[in-house]
Amino acid sequence: xxxxxxxxxxxxxxxxxxxxxxxxxxxxxxxxxxxxxxxxxxxxxxxxxxxxxxxxxxxxxxxxxxxxxxxxxxxxxxxxxxxxxxxxxxxxxxxxxxxxxxxxxxxxxxxxxxxxxxxxxxxxxxxxxxxxxxxxxxxxxxxxxxxxxxxxxxxxxxxxxxxxxxxxxxxxxxxxxxxxxxxxxxxxxxxxxxxxxxxxxxxxxxxxxxxxxxxxxxxxxxxxxxxxxxxxxxxxxxxxxxxxxxxxxxxxxxxxxxxxxxxxxxxxxxxxxxxxxxxxxxxxxxxxxxxxxxxxxxxxxxxxxxxxxxxxxxxxxxxxxxxxxxxxxxxxxxxxxxxxxxxxxxxxxxxxxxxxxxxxxxxxxxxxxxxxxxxxxxxxxxxxxxxxxxxxxxxxxxxxxxxxxxxxxxxxxxxxxxxxxxxxxxxxxxxxxxxxxxxxxxxxxxx
Amino acid sequence: xxxxxxxxxxxxxxxxxxxxxxxxxxxxxxxxxxxxxxxxxxxxxxxxxxxxxxxxxxxxxxxxxxxxxxxxxxxxxxxxxxxxxxxxxxxxxxxxxxxxxxxxxxxxxxxxxxxxxxxxxxxxxxxxxxxxxxxxxxxxxxxxxxxxxxxxxxxxxxxxxxxxxxxxxxxxxxxxxxxxxxxxxxxxxxxxxxxxxxxxxxxxxxxxxxxxxxxxxxxxxxxxxxxxxxxxxxxxxxxxxxxxxxxxxxxxxxxxxxxxxxxxxxxxxxxxxxxxxxxxxxxxxxxxxxxxxxxxxxxxxxxxxxxxxxxxxxxxxxxxxxxxxxxxxxxxxxxxxxxxxxxxxxxxxxxxxxxxxxxxxxxxxxxxxxxxxxxxxxxxxxxxxxxxxxxxxxxxxxxxxxxxxxxxxxxxxxxxxxxxxxxxxxxxxxxxxxxxxxxxxxxxxxx
Numbered sequence: 001x002x003x004x005x006x007x008x009x010x011x012x013x014x015x016x017x018x019x020x021x022x023x024x025x026x027x028x029x030x031x032x033x034x035x036x037x038x039x040x041x042x043x044x045x046x047x048x049x050x051x052x053x054x055x056x057x058x059x060x061x062x063x064x065x066x067x068x069x070x071x072x073x074x075x076x077x078x079x080x081x082x083x084x085x086x087x088x089x090x091x092x093x094x095x096x097x098x099x100x101x102x103x104x105x106x107x108x109x110x111x112x113x114x115x116x117x118x119x120x121x122x123x124x125x126x127x128x129x130x131x132x133x134x135x136x137x138x139x140x141x142x143x144x145x146x147x148x149x150x151x152x153x154x155x156x157x158x159x160x161x162x163x164x165x166x167x168x169x170x171x172x173x174x175x176x177x178x179x180x181x182x183x184x185x186x187x188x189x190x191x192x193x194x195x196x197x198x199x200x201x202x203x204x205x206x207x208x209x210x211x212x213x214x215x216x217x218x219x220x221x222x223x224x225x226x227x228x229x230x231x232x233x234x235x236x237x238x239x240x241x242x243x244x245x246x247x248x249x250x251x252x253x254x255x256x257x258x259x260x261x262x263x264x265x266x267x268x269x270x271x272x273x274x275x276x277x278x279x280x281x282x283x284x285x286x287x288x289x290x291x292x293x294x295x296x297x298x299x300x301x302x303x304x305x306x307x308x309x310x311x312x313x314x315x316x317x318x319x320x321x322x323x324x325x326x327x328x329x330x331x332x333x334x335x336x337x338x339x340x341x342x343x344x345x346x347x348x349x350x351x352x353x354x355x356x357x358x359x360x361x362x363x364x365x366x367x368x369x370x371x372x373x374x375x376x377x378x379x380x381x382x383x384x385x386x387x388x389x390x391x392x393x394x395x396x397x398x399x400x401x402x403x404x405x406x407x408x409x410x411x412x413x414x415x416x417x418x419x420x421x422x423x424x425x426x427x428x429x430x431x432x433x434x435x436x437x438x439x440x441x442x443x444x445x446x447x
Numbered sequence: 448x449x450x451x452x453x454x455x456x457x458x459x460x461x462x463x464x465x466x467x468x469x470x471x472x473x474x475x476x477x478x479x480x481x482x483x484x485x486x487x488x489x490x491x492x493x494x495x496x497x498x499x500x501x502x503x504x505x506x507x508x509x510x511x512x513x514x515x516x517x518x519x520x521x522x523x524x525x526x527x528x529x530x531x532x533x534x535x536x537x538x539x540x541x542x543x544x545x546x547x548x549x550x551x552x553x554x555x556x557x558x559x560x561x562x563x564x565x566x567x568x569x570x571x572x573x574x575x576x577x578x579x580x581x582x583x584x585x586x587x588x589x590x591x592x593x594x595x596x597x598x599x600x601x602x603x604x605x606x607x608x609x610x611x612x613x614x615x616x617x618x619x620x621x622x623x624x625x626x627x628x629x630x631x632x633x634x635x636x637x638x639x640x641x642x643x644x645x646x647x648x649x650x651x652x653x654x655x656x657x658x659x660x661x662x663x664x665x666x667x668x669x670x671x672x673x674x675x676x677x678x679x680x681x682x683x684x685x686x687x688x689x690x691x692x693x694x695x696x697x698x699x700x701x702x703x704x705x706x707x708x709x710x711x712x713x714x715x716x717x718x719x720x721x722x723x724x725x726x727x728x729x730x731x732x733x734x735x736x737x738x739x740x741x742x743x744x745x746x747x748x749x750x751x752x753x754x755x756x757x758x759x760x761x762x763x764x765x766x767x768x769x770x771x772x773x774x775x776x777x778x779x780x781x782x783x784x785x786x787x788x789x790x791x792x793x794x795x796x797x798x799x800x801x802x803x804x805x806x807x808x809x810x811x812x813x814x815x816x817x818x819x820x821x822x823x824x825x826x827x828x829x830x831x832x833x834x835x836x837x838x839x840x841x842x843x844x845x846x847x848x849x850x851x852x853x854x855x856x857x858x859x860x861x862x863x864x865x866x867x868x869x870x871x872x873x874x875x876x877x878x879x880x881x882x883x884x885x886x887x888x889x890x891x892x893x894x
Contacts, residue, residue: 012884045819045879059819164878294872305884306874327872334876343876372492372506404881405852408888412859412873425741425774426859427753429781429790431611432492434851437459437752441855 009114010034013286051172127221154240166245346394368402370432456561457481460733498619574668601687613692793841815849817879
């Protein structure tokens, strides 16, 4: 009998793991269970599909189930929801969505859990179940939102939450001509960033006609049939379509009911550096597990594509007998907010405060290209340095261009434990069209 | 009496050194001698001034002599050519170009030599002194070229040499509507790059209507009054304007006639890690000195702005009693060739062969953004890895965008002595608008 690897989830981590397992082991049988009808797409592309910037839904798909079958001998079962993991018998109960209630059993030798995350949908808000109130975590919801906008031609969009997906969707709504408001319960938008960066982004949103309300207490939604108004801070805001974007939580129900341990801080599936869970023969990867900060060594929850991909490969390596360790995350992320690039890496200011790490802040300003070169734009950098050692602990950048280009250099500097001073020795690629002769990262080394 | 720091040269290194010396020492007297009438501009901006992309000559200037006097108490004497350095008496003989033949003496306590480099003008070519045959090493020659193009409306431009300045000028000539040919004596253009990269650039030049001739043996120039034809490989090419761009040599006449040692390999002024020359109280920086490869530890000649700036600061630090060491260069550079970004870092393939270092080559291809995101362009990466250890020794990248963004990450990786495998642990900033979820640098880690 061939050994069998089962994988739960076929969006990002699941299929990366499947492909990697096949690369390592041509003989193993691989079965992927995906509860929806769609596989192998990037969640981050959904706002651009809704706006029409990505015109064809097919462009979002990397591979089809038949591609996996024919080219990699991987069986992907869409519309198959795993109902239960039986660790003792190494068995999955799987329901074919086409025949509800009918459960098939699949035995596994190895199992990878890649169940992802789900959007938080607060239960306490009256009217939260009205039509046209969406979350955006899978392709089905994106298709539904796009259809709704096309057919009902809503005029007013309200986004609850100002994280990455919320702000990406603000741009999509505006580009489709909707009046758009963003409601954030905290005192600033983009809670993962410093106040200063947040204000810069707020300014950009304002310039693009997005109404932003911070300190926003949502009381509920009203409407007949579909949502018509959001009640916020005691006032009423028109809303023909609502996106709830107040965060995601790891999808751990299957794992925890099978007796698999969760990590207490993040409430994600607990994994070691091999991406193995607390039960033998099972690994997990992607948005359902935690990551580890390479700086503090502590568990962090960062549901990001770049992390997912890596963890999935490492899980598959270990599942197929190729030892491989996950080092952790630097914490790099970037967002396009209309014409503004907003990026960060390392620890957030909030993490620094929580970890009680002494730090100093350094501000640097420069330009994306030589000042005299057409198209040059101002860019700003905030560095968080360890007091004393001046090791770089975190960084934030904003600008209309050139931020994407520089944030990864800082990410690598942090991964290597460098001080800002160490960037002095790096000669950076200079030509007037792409950088000033004194790059902002070099100026940062002098601070 | 105040201590006096004299500086020879006021373009890039000289004024950076002056400003840094003032920052370190508010009391020292600072005198800068610049032989031309222009100070404080970036040489790399000249092609863009000629093409008109940078419209106003004033945009190229960072600061004026009066700015230096009023704001930093630095005396900049333009039109003052230093004729002789007398190291024993610590004296400079200086000729005011306004009163030719009249020499004034200036004594120094400390001296920084920043005489730059000069373009090679081969003496063996008949007709090389004809009008409209230019080199491009200072603002005067740029102004003159621009005037010539405006007044004489040349139709045919010939560029001899295919280095960075040559190719930048190919774009300028084409944007001004001139028929443009590039002649390169080697078998490939861009001799600092691998054959593969060179071919990619040649393709771009061809697409933009630039004629490229490699293996080109120039026999001389003919014309009455001004150049009319270039004789190459026995044939005759129409040429109303010619740019000689066959390289630069360090300007060392003053230093060597004062008994200051030159570095034998590069023929540049020899400096130690403090940027001190072989004679006490004298430092040197910029295009007149060599640099040191951080990889091989050997002297290299790289007349690049980012290196100049750093060396000038370090020279000034040591001249004002603040000990500071120059670590060397990684060898990063980037060039815009029409719509193509061409960049490199680390050792060139030629250096690897010369140093007899065993290396393997890895090719990686990916896209600048998520493949489905509008504007995504293919990018290519060539890695040179040390055989066995897989340490990154050098890298080249080409693409229409996204190259500038990634080459500095590789530069830092090389500076840190990393293997390609080490890039696996770096999570890079991902959002579909700026990168694919599997970045080319991450793919490179798997090779």
